[in-house]
Amino acid sequence: MLSFALWCQSNPIHRINIRYLSNPDQQIVKVFGPASLSNLGPGFDTLGLCLKGIGDVVEASFSSKQGISITSDAAIPLTASKNTAGRAAHLVMTKAADKRGIHLHIKKGIPIGSGIGGSAASASAGAWAVNLLLGAPFNKSELAYEVLEAERLASGGVLHGDNALPSLLGGLILTSPVSPLDYRRVNLTRTMHLVVVLPKRSILTADARTILPSAVPRIEAIHNASDLVFMLHALMVGDWEVTAPYMMRDRIVEPARASLVPCYNAVREAALDAGAYAVALTGSGPAMFAIAKDEKSTSEICAAMVEAAGEGANGIVTQADMHGARLCT
Ligand code: HSE
Numbered sequence: 621m622l623s624f625a626l627w628c629q630s631n632p633i634h635r636i637n638i639r640y641l642s643n644p645d646q647q648i649v650k651v652f653g654p655a656s657l658s659n660l661g662p663g664f665d666t667l668g669l670c671l672k673g674i675g676d677v678v679e680a681s682f683s684s685k686q687g688i689s690i691t692s693d694a695a696i697p698l699t700a701s702k703n704t705a706g707r708a709a710h711l712v713m714t715k716a717a718d719k720r721g722i723h724l725h726i727k728k729g730i731p732i733g734s735g736i737g738g739s740a741a742s743a744s745a746g747a748w749a750v751n752l753l754l755g756a757p758f759n760k761s762e763l764a765y766e767v768l769e770a771e772r773l774a775s776g777g778v779l780h781g782d783n784a785l786p787s788l789l790g791g792l793i794l795t796s797p798v799s800p801l802d803y804r805r806v807n808l809t810r811t812m813h814l815v816v817v818l819p820k821r822s823i824l825t826a827d828a829r830t831i832l833p834s835a836v837p838r839i840e841a842i843h844n845a846s847d848l849v850f851m852l853h854a855l856m857v858g859d860w861e862v863t864a865p866y867m868m869r870d871r872i873v874e875p876a877r878a879s880l881v882p883c884y885n886a887v888r889e890a891a892l893d894a895g896a897y898a899v900a901l902t903g904s905g906p907a908m909f910a911i912a913k914d915e916k917s918t919s920e921i922c923a924a925m926v927e928a929a930g931e932g933a934n935g936i937v938t939q940a941d942m943h944g945a946r947l948c949t
Contacts, residue, residue, distance in 0.1 A: 808940050
Protein backbone atom coordinates (compact mmCIF):
# COMPACT_ATOMS: atom_id res chain seq x y z
CA MET A 621 0.00 0.00 0.00
CA LEU A 622 1.37 3.43 -0.88
CA SER A 623 0.56 5.99 1.70
CA PHE A 624 0.58 9.69 1.25
CA ALA A 625 3.83 9.70 -0.70
CA LEU A 626 4.49 13.38 -1.28
CA TRP A 627 6.81 13.84 -4.23
CA CYS A 628 7.20 17.55 -3.66
CA GLN A 629 6.48 20.21 -1.10
CA SER A 630 3.34 22.17 -1.70
CA ASN A 631 3.44 25.77 -2.81
CA PRO A 632 0.07 27.45 -2.58
CA ILE A 633 0.77 30.57 -4.59
CA HIS A 634 -0.19 30.68 -8.17
CA ARG A 635 2.33 33.29 -9.24
CA ILE A 636 5.56 31.92 -7.86
CA ASN A 637 8.78 33.83 -7.42
CA ILE A 638 11.68 31.54 -8.07
CA ARG A 639 15.31 32.43 -7.78
CA TYR A 640 16.76 32.14 -11.26
CA LEU A 641 20.35 31.17 -11.89
CA SER A 642 22.55 33.98 -13.19
CA ASN A 643 22.68 32.04 -16.45
CA PRO A 644 19.04 31.23 -17.29
CA ASP A 645 20.20 28.83 -19.98
CA GLN A 646 21.29 26.43 -17.23
CA GLN A 647 18.10 26.70 -15.23
CA ILE A 648 16.13 23.50 -14.68
CA VAL A 649 12.62 24.04 -13.39
CA LYS A 650 11.00 21.02 -11.80
CA VAL A 651 7.22 21.02 -11.41
CA PHE A 652 4.82 18.55 -9.84
CA GLY A 653 1.46 18.05 -11.59
CA PRO A 654 -1.02 16.32 -9.29
CA ALA A 655 -3.37 13.48 -10.11
CA SER A 656 -7.10 14.13 -10.00
CA LEU A 657 -10.45 12.42 -9.62
CA SER A 658 -12.96 13.14 -12.34
CA ASN A 659 -16.72 12.76 -12.79
CA LEU A 660 -17.31 12.05 -9.06
CA GLY A 661 -20.42 10.03 -9.90
CA PRO A 662 -23.00 12.10 -11.77
CA GLY A 663 -20.59 14.87 -12.90
CA PHE A 664 -19.40 13.33 -16.17
CA ASP A 665 -16.94 15.74 -17.82
CA THR A 666 -18.05 18.52 -15.49
CA LEU A 667 -16.49 17.85 -12.06
CA GLY A 668 -12.94 17.12 -11.01
CA LEU A 669 -10.96 17.16 -7.78
CA CYS A 670 -7.22 17.57 -7.33
CA LEU A 671 -5.43 14.90 -5.25
CA LYS A 672 -2.54 15.27 -2.83
CA GLY A 673 0.64 13.27 -2.99
CA ILE A 674 0.49 11.51 -6.33
CA GLY A 675 1.37 13.01 -9.67
CA ASP A 676 3.88 13.46 -12.47
CA VAL A 677 7.02 15.58 -12.39
CA VAL A 678 8.20 17.56 -15.40
CA GLU A 679 11.66 19.15 -15.53
CA ALA A 680 12.01 21.93 -18.07
CA SER A 681 15.19 23.54 -19.33
CA PHE A 682 16.28 25.52 -22.37
CA SER A 683 17.86 23.54 -25.15
CA SER A 684 20.05 24.39 -28.10
CA LYS A 685 17.78 22.10 -30.13
CA GLN A 686 14.83 23.85 -31.77
CA GLY A 687 11.30 22.98 -30.65
CA ILE A 688 10.38 20.72 -27.74
CA SER A 689 12.45 17.61 -27.05
CA ILE A 690 11.34 15.05 -24.47
CA THR A 691 12.95 12.28 -22.47
CA SER A 692 11.30 9.94 -20.00
CA ASP A 693 11.85 6.55 -18.42
CA ALA A 694 8.16 5.74 -18.94
CA ALA A 695 6.64 4.16 -22.04
CA ILE A 696 5.02 7.35 -23.35
CA PRO A 697 5.22 9.12 -26.71
CA LEU A 698 8.31 11.33 -26.86
CA THR A 699 7.17 13.40 -29.84
CA ALA A 700 5.95 16.77 -28.56
CA SER A 701 2.83 16.80 -30.71
CA LYS A 702 1.76 13.43 -29.24
CA ASN A 703 2.70 14.02 -25.62
CA THR A 704 0.46 16.13 -23.37
CA ALA A 705 3.39 17.78 -21.54
CA GLY A 706 5.12 18.43 -24.85
CA ARG A 707 2.00 19.87 -26.44
CA ALA A 708 1.37 22.09 -23.40
CA ALA A 709 4.98 23.30 -23.47
CA HIS A 710 4.71 24.10 -27.17
CA LEU A 711 1.49 26.06 -26.64
CA VAL A 712 2.99 28.08 -23.76
CA MET A 713 6.06 28.92 -25.86
CA THR A 714 3.79 30.00 -28.71
CA LYS A 715 1.68 32.14 -26.38
CA ALA A 716 4.87 33.77 -25.07
CA ALA A 717 6.13 34.22 -28.67
CA ASP A 718 9.42 32.69 -27.53
CA LYS A 719 11.26 30.65 -30.13
CA ARG A 720 13.91 29.08 -27.88
CA GLY A 721 14.20 25.31 -27.75
CA ILE A 722 12.93 23.48 -24.65
CA HIS A 723 13.85 20.13 -23.19
CA LEU A 724 11.40 18.29 -20.94
CA HIS A 725 12.17 15.31 -18.77
CA ILE A 726 9.01 13.55 -17.61
CA LYS A 727 8.83 11.35 -14.53
CA LYS A 728 5.52 9.50 -14.51
CA GLY A 729 4.27 8.99 -10.96
CA ILE A 730 0.79 8.12 -12.22
CA PRO A 731 0.33 4.75 -13.91
CA ILE A 732 -0.75 5.13 -17.54
CA GLY A 733 -4.46 4.50 -18.16
CA SER A 734 -5.26 4.32 -14.45
CA GLY A 735 -8.14 6.82 -14.36
CA ILE A 736 -6.61 9.49 -12.12
CA GLY A 737 -5.66 11.98 -14.78
CA GLY A 738 -2.08 11.03 -15.71
CA SER A 739 -2.08 12.76 -19.08
CA ALA A 740 -3.62 15.88 -17.52
CA ALA A 741 -1.02 15.90 -14.72
CA SER A 742 1.76 15.86 -17.31
CA ALA A 743 0.03 18.63 -19.27
CA SER A 744 -0.36 20.88 -16.24
CA ALA A 745 3.19 20.22 -15.03
CA GLY A 746 4.58 20.82 -18.53
CA ALA A 747 2.73 24.11 -18.94
CA TRP A 748 3.60 25.40 -15.49
CA ALA A 749 7.25 24.32 -15.70
CA VAL A 750 7.77 26.13 -19.00
CA ASN A 751 5.93 29.19 -17.73
CA LEU A 752 8.22 29.34 -14.68
CA LEU A 753 11.28 28.77 -16.85
CA LEU A 754 10.26 31.84 -18.86
CA GLY A 755 10.00 33.89 -15.67
CA ALA A 756 6.27 33.36 -15.06
CA PRO A 757 4.74 35.61 -17.74
CA PHE A 758 1.33 34.00 -17.15
CA ASN A 759 -0.73 33.13 -14.12
CA LYS A 760 -2.53 29.81 -13.88
CA SER A 761 -5.87 30.94 -15.21
CA GLU A 762 -4.08 32.34 -18.25
CA LEU A 763 -2.78 28.84 -18.99
CA ALA A 764 -6.12 27.02 -18.76
CA TYR A 765 -6.57 26.93 -22.52
CA GLU A 766 -3.07 25.55 -23.18
CA VAL A 767 -3.52 22.75 -20.62
CA LEU A 768 -7.00 21.87 -21.89
CA GLU A 769 -5.83 21.81 -25.47
CA ALA A 770 -2.89 19.56 -24.56
CA GLU A 771 -5.17 17.16 -22.67
CA ARG A 772 -7.28 16.83 -25.81
CA LEU A 773 -4.57 14.46 -27.09
CA ALA A 774 -5.59 11.89 -24.50
CA SER A 775 -9.33 12.15 -24.74
CA GLY A 776 -9.93 11.27 -28.36
CA GLY A 777 -10.22 14.89 -29.51
CA VAL A 778 -12.79 16.04 -26.92
CA LEU A 779 -12.02 19.11 -24.82
CA HIS A 780 -12.94 18.31 -21.23
CA GLY A 781 -11.33 19.95 -18.24
CA ASP A 782 -12.30 17.71 -15.37
CA ASN A 783 -8.74 16.39 -14.92
CA ALA A 784 -6.66 19.10 -16.57
CA LEU A 785 -8.09 22.06 -14.64
CA PRO A 786 -7.98 20.48 -11.14
CA SER A 787 -4.39 19.43 -11.79
CA LEU A 788 -3.42 22.95 -12.84
CA LEU A 789 -5.45 24.95 -10.33
CA GLY A 790 -6.12 22.59 -7.41
CA GLY A 791 -9.41 22.24 -5.57
CA LEU A 792 -12.78 21.13 -6.84
CA ILE A 793 -13.39 22.27 -10.39
CA LEU A 794 -16.75 22.76 -12.07
CA THR A 795 -16.24 22.84 -15.79
CA SER A 796 -18.22 22.78 -19.00
CA PRO A 797 -17.42 20.47 -21.90
CA VAL A 798 -19.55 22.77 -24.05
CA SER A 799 -17.44 25.79 -23.19
CA PRO A 800 -14.36 24.44 -21.36
CA LEU A 801 -12.94 27.82 -20.42
CA ASP A 802 -16.06 28.42 -18.32
CA TYR A 803 -14.99 26.92 -15.06
CA ARG A 804 -15.29 27.62 -11.36
CA ARG A 805 -12.78 26.62 -8.72
CA VAL A 806 -14.17 25.70 -5.31
CA ASN A 807 -12.03 25.45 -2.19
CA LEU A 808 -13.26 22.62 0.02
CA THR A 809 -13.84 23.89 3.52
CA ARG A 810 -13.21 20.61 5.36
CA THR A 811 -10.58 17.91 4.94
CA MET A 812 -11.80 15.17 2.65
CA HIS A 813 -10.16 11.85 3.53
CA LEU A 814 -9.89 9.79 0.39
CA VAL A 815 -8.78 6.31 -0.60
CA VAL A 816 -7.94 5.52 -4.20
CA VAL A 817 -7.41 2.00 -5.47
CA LEU A 818 -5.60 1.32 -8.73
CA PRO A 819 -6.39 -2.16 -10.08
CA LYS A 820 -3.63 -3.67 -12.17
CA ARG A 821 -5.05 -2.93 -15.58
CA SER A 822 -5.13 0.02 -17.86
CA ILE A 823 -8.07 1.64 -19.67
CA LEU A 824 -7.53 4.38 -22.20
CA THR A 825 -9.96 7.29 -21.86
CA ALA A 826 -10.57 7.46 -25.60
CA ASP A 827 -11.62 3.76 -25.60
CA ALA A 828 -13.80 4.13 -22.51
CA ARG A 829 -15.68 6.98 -24.16
CA THR A 830 -16.68 4.95 -27.18
CA ILE A 831 -18.80 2.55 -25.08
CA LEU A 832 -20.98 5.30 -23.59
CA PRO A 833 -24.59 5.61 -24.71
CA SER A 834 -25.04 8.27 -27.38
CA ALA A 835 -28.53 9.18 -26.13
CA VAL A 836 -30.22 8.72 -22.75
CA PRO A 837 -33.87 8.61 -21.71
CA ARG A 838 -35.16 11.87 -20.26
CA ILE A 839 -35.83 10.31 -16.86
CA GLU A 840 -32.18 9.25 -16.52
CA ALA A 841 -30.95 12.70 -17.52
CA ILE A 842 -33.23 14.35 -14.95
CA HIS A 843 -32.19 11.90 -12.27
CA ASN A 844 -28.52 12.64 -12.89
CA ALA A 845 -29.03 16.39 -13.10
CA SER A 846 -30.83 16.41 -9.79
CA ASP A 847 -28.20 14.21 -8.11
CA LEU A 848 -25.47 16.46 -9.44
CA VAL A 849 -26.93 19.66 -8.02
CA PHE A 850 -27.60 18.17 -4.59
CA MET A 851 -24.18 16.52 -4.52
CA LEU A 852 -22.51 19.78 -5.43
CA HIS A 853 -24.31 21.59 -2.66
CA ALA A 854 -23.18 18.95 -0.15
CA LEU A 855 -19.59 19.22 -1.42
CA MET A 856 -19.65 22.99 -1.12
CA VAL A 857 -20.90 22.91 2.47
CA GLY A 858 -18.46 20.11 3.34
CA ASP A 859 -20.99 17.44 4.25
CA TRP A 860 -19.39 14.27 2.92
CA GLU A 861 -22.06 11.99 4.35
CA VAL A 862 -24.81 13.78 2.45
CA THR A 863 -22.61 13.78 -0.67
CA ALA A 864 -22.42 9.98 -0.63
CA PRO A 865 -25.74 8.73 -2.01
CA TYR A 866 -25.72 11.20 -4.90
CA MET A 867 -22.16 10.21 -5.79
CA MET A 868 -22.99 6.52 -5.92
CA ARG A 869 -25.97 6.26 -8.24
CA ASP A 870 -24.94 7.65 -11.59
CA ARG A 871 -27.28 6.09 -14.15
CA ILE A 872 -25.58 7.06 -17.37
CA VAL A 873 -21.81 6.62 -17.44
CA GLU A 874 -20.74 4.44 -14.53
CA PRO A 875 -23.04 1.49 -15.32
CA ALA A 876 -21.59 1.32 -18.85
CA ARG A 877 -18.01 1.55 -17.66
CA ALA A 878 -18.37 -0.87 -14.76
CA SER A 879 -18.30 -3.63 -17.35
CA LEU A 880 -14.67 -2.69 -18.12
CA VAL A 881 -13.66 -3.15 -14.48
CA PRO A 882 -14.19 -6.77 -13.37
CA CYS A 883 -13.54 -5.93 -9.69
CA TYR A 884 -16.02 -3.02 -9.70
CA ASN A 885 -18.73 -4.62 -7.54
CA ALA A 886 -16.25 -6.27 -5.19
CA VAL A 887 -14.37 -2.99 -4.57
CA ARG A 888 -17.60 -1.10 -4.03
CA GLU A 889 -18.85 -3.60 -1.52
CA ALA A 890 -15.50 -3.84 0.28
CA ALA A 891 -15.25 -0.06 0.66
CA LEU A 892 -18.76 0.26 2.07
CA ASP A 893 -18.32 -2.73 4.38
CA ALA A 894 -15.14 -1.10 5.71
CA GLY A 895 -17.12 2.03 6.55
CA ALA A 896 -16.63 4.35 3.56
CA TYR A 897 -19.29 7.00 3.03
CA ALA A 898 -19.13 6.70 -0.75
CA VAL A 899 -17.29 4.86 -3.50
CA ALA A 900 -17.24 5.39 -7.26
CA LEU A 901 -15.18 5.04 -10.41
CA THR A 902 -12.91 7.94 -11.23
CA GLY A 903 -12.79 9.07 -14.84
CA SER A 904 -12.71 6.20 -17.25
CA GLY A 905 -11.44 3.85 -14.53
CA PRO A 906 -10.24 1.34 -13.61
CA ALA A 907 -9.30 3.37 -10.51
CA MET A 908 -11.99 3.73 -7.89
CA PHE A 909 -12.07 6.12 -4.97
CA ALA A 910 -13.82 6.19 -1.63
CA ILE A 911 -14.60 8.98 0.80
CA ALA A 912 -13.76 7.91 4.35
CA LYS A 913 -15.52 9.15 7.45
CA ASP A 914 -12.22 10.12 9.11
CA GLU A 915 -8.49 9.61 8.89
CA LYS A 916 -8.61 6.64 11.28
CA SER A 917 -10.76 4.57 8.96
CA THR A 918 -8.70 5.18 5.82
CA SER A 919 -6.19 2.35 6.26
CA GLU A 920 -8.91 -0.26 6.82
CA ILE A 921 -10.88 0.98 3.81
CA CYS A 922 -7.72 1.04 1.71
CA ALA A 923 -6.74 -2.52 2.67
CA ALA A 924 -10.26 -3.79 1.92
CA MET A 925 -10.42 -2.08 -1.48
CA VAL A 926 -6.94 -3.26 -2.49
CA GLU A 927 -7.77 -6.84 -1.57
CA ALA A 928 -11.03 -6.70 -3.53
CA ALA A 929 -9.26 -5.18 -6.55
CA GLY A 930 -7.13 -8.30 -6.90
CA GLU A 931 -3.52 -9.10 -7.47
CA GLY A 932 -1.19 -6.25 -8.26
CA ALA A 933 -3.58 -3.52 -7.13
CA ASN A 934 -2.26 -0.49 -5.26
CA GLY A 935 -4.01 1.73 -2.77
CA ILE A 936 -3.38 5.34 -1.90
CA VAL A 937 -4.58 7.16 1.19
CA THR A 938 -4.82 10.80 0.32
CA GLN A 939 -6.80 14.02 0.59
CA ALA A 940 -8.09 16.70 -1.71
CA ASP A 941 -5.38 19.15 -2.76
CA MET A 942 -6.14 22.85 -3.02
CA HIS A 943 -2.97 24.01 -4.79
CA GLY A 944 -2.57 22.20 -8.11
CA ALA A 945 0.65 22.25 -10.14
CA ARG A 946 3.60 23.56 -8.16
CA LEU A 947 7.31 24.03 -8.14
CA CYS A 948 9.19 21.16 -6.51
CA THR A 949 11.41 22.42 -3.75
N1 HSE B 1 -14.56 12.87 -17.85
C1 HSE B 1 -13.61 12.06 -18.53
C2 HSE B 1 -14.22 10.69 -18.79
C3 HSE B 1 -12.39 11.93 -17.68
O1 HSE B 1 -14.84 10.16 -17.87
O2 HSE B 1 -14.10 10.19 -19.90
C4 HSE B 1 -11.35 11.02 -18.24
O3 HSE B 1 -10.36 10.74 -17.30
